[in-house]
Amino acid sequence: MTATSRMIERDALDWLVRVNDPDFDxxxxxxxxxxxxxxxxxxxWRLAEAEGYAVEALKTAPRRALPMRRVKSGFAFPRRATIAAAVGALALGVAWIGWSSRxxxxxxxxxxxxHRTITLADGSQVVLDGGTRLAMDHRKPREVSLETGRALFEVEHDEAHPFLVQVGDATLTDLGTIFDVTRLQDGARVSVSEGSVQxxxxxxxxxxxxxDSVVAGPRGLEHGSVAPEDVDSWRTGRLSWxxxxxxxxxxxxxxxLNRPIDVAPALTNRRFSGSLTTTASPTDQKRRLELLLGVRITEEGDGWRLEPLRAP
Incomplete structure (x- = not known):
């Protein structure tokens, strides 16, 4: 083992002990x-796993009488080293149970x-769009929750341990996949590039x-379609619908565009197909959107509102 490896192992052990502390913050x-x-x-995680195996082994090990040491009085006492080992094992078990259940x-x-790319413990990768929040639990490395924003998942498939994404009230189960997920105000949108998602x-x-694409929300499941090559086009600054x-x-x-954009009720359910890049200046972007979407854009503070060209 190299000096660097020894240092990393010492640091890992130190973190493991600290994380086991109920007051760790x-x-x-x-x-x-x-x-x-x-x-x-x-x-x-190798050390944490080894700790878990050790505790499980202690749970199933047959009970054995502790070695006794005779003293002149005739009474017998367990050897001091054996007691220390037993106490240490018990402490380790208690620490592991507390750690693994927390x-x-x-x-x-x-x-x-x-944009940020993270690699999970199983090799799966998640690319986060701007303004995105992803919540995870290291105890459940193949379960994540998309709380806000948008993310692209490239999952290492494991039939025995399905990869789950919680987004609002919807649960997505990977069936061997590259897929895109957007948290909407009233639900979620899922689009698949490779493989399948339940x-x-x-x-x-x-x-x-x-x-395939679907929007899950108050209206139920609204099915749609998307070109597989467009599923991750937002990573290069191009949006497609x-x-x-x-x-x-x-x-x-x-x-x-990092600005609030509201939609007039008359436009909410209007359908649109097309694409645009998001790298233009705000002024140019506004003009382009008006032409592309066939709307009038009014400014509301820092935000925009999409209005019909003519009042209904």
């Missing part, structure tokens, strides 16, 4: 250390306009294949 520092180097996370939250957030929203269920409701288009634009 340095989750951000722990998360930063785990993500600073791939060897950090590998070493930490949530280990991991929250990843991006600022408006920022979507459960209340009592409704559907399976999406490459090129195919027969999308204007209310959803506005939410995509709001996130991409």
């Amino acid at each position: 340095q989750w951000d520092a722990w998360d930063a250390w785990l993500n600073a180097d791939a060897r950090h996370a590998e070493t930490y 949530p280990q939250p991991w929250l990843v957030e991006t600022a408006p306009g920022e 979507v459960d929203a209340g009592s409704a269920r559907t399976v999406l294949n490459p090129g 195919n027969d999308e409701r204007m209310a959803v288009v506005a939410q995509d634009l709001s996130r991409a």
